[in-house]
Amino acid sequence: MLRLSRELARRFGKQSFYSVEQVAQAVQRGKLSAAFIAYAHASFCSQKDFDAFYEPMGVACSYRGLRSTVSRRYFSGDMDFDAKTIISRFVRGDYRFSGYQESQADSDAFYGGGGGGH
16 A cells, blocks of 8 residues: 555655546556556545446456445545545555555555565
8 A cells, every 4th residue: 555655656646536547647657466456446536437447347346345445544534535645645654544554565565565476
């Protein structure tokens, strides 16, 4: 979450929502793993953009379902977050809100970071 937040803010400025394409570009150009990109799209994009991208593919994931997972892990279940919320929490390193301290391994596993050949 930390690395993708930094990459998005650096490349596109701080926004409430990013486009699906901007998130994909940040993942690719930042050399982050795309294994969990649906979570990234649900976290950093609007529901409208998410649905427009994923519904035609007929995938089983849902915007609310993925955001629920993110909210439980990072925001004590509060689903009322946007990209600015994530960036302000993670870029400055304030993990105390949820009581969860994200390790580098957690960040890499959740939003891609090194290795794994993804």
